[in-house]
Amino acid sequence: MSQLTANQKAVLMNELTGLKRFCTSLTSDGHDADDLLQLTVERVLERGMPEDAHAGKWAYRVCRNLWLDELRAREVRSRFAKTEAASNSDLGVSDAGGLERLEFERVDQAINTLSEEQRTVLLLVAVEGRSYAEVAEVLDIPIGTVMSRVARARRSLAEKIA
């Protein structure tokens, strides 16, 4: 189980960019996203996956679980040392100019005010083109929850962008 099949390796390779976006969505931070992606890949390659597992879905689940672990660890750390500074503005966004940049920043801020849960389902559905069933599998939630969460994300975005 410690090695991937050739097909799983090819699928994982193709999913890296989408996984990076997923990491960015989870972490809201470019540097954290890089670290999370690296951790995810290391974990997948070291521990492998069942032969019949879809490498893409598997890697997304590993990624999400690692992020949840990290969040718990951060919570514990912050309880003992309340020095954590919030610097969540860096999304690794490429530069844009003038009015376009202002508009971009406004929309970007609107997106960042979505909850992580809403941002993540919207990313997987609207950007990565995943079906609700696939998202349910990746996030380990019922398909009905995916459905309502996507709708709520769109509703929130509409209110914030308007």
Place this chain on the structure above:
Amino acid sequence: MADIYTLDIAGQRDDELLSRLIDGECSTDERLDLEVRLATDSALRARLEELKSNDAIFRAVVERQDSTVNSTVAERVAKHKVRVDRKPLPAYKFAMAATVLLATAVVTVNSLWKSPLSDTPQIDAALAQALSTEPSSAEGWNKLDDERELRVVLTFPAADGQWCREFMLASEASHWRGVACKDSESWVTQVIGREVFLEQQGGYRTASAETSSPIEQFIDQTATDIALSADQEAALIARDWSTTAER
């Protein structure tokens, strides 16, 4: 107050329906109902356009974020040594399934594996050329000449570093299934047997379950990895089979 609450619930329900419509997750009935409503309800149409437009903005923002994958990570995956399994090859399994299904349509199939047979087809220039250039396919036939048609079934790496291809060859007189591997310059038949195909519109379909067994055994003993994907195979053909098969 009650009216506002009711309106809000209705709005949420519509947003959920529109959201599912955008994502292609509506049932047929829901979609038809929505299409009727959209044709007559301009506010609902406007809401749909607004949600779609916001999706486009969301995508644009996400795409402008840095999604570059650290080269170290990509290299780590690229260098990962894959697991080599001796499992039935996917495309071959498909061919076998079709074979088994169609076997019921044949009343009698004699044991046709007599290798070598006196009339065993040789790999001539036309067949070699086709083996070098034709992509694998689960259906359809390529005309080799006036008498013969060929279907390449799959391509796989063999333990000796050669590339091998399973193929089906049909002529009016007889039908064959075999495997040929490419040595430095030419294709060499490794195993071949006569097989019965059902003639049907648009070509032949294989009809014997028995005759594929030696081919399956050969591939099982020889292949070092699963069959190539269409893209991998196309790349190999484009390189004129110049890459040695991984072991």
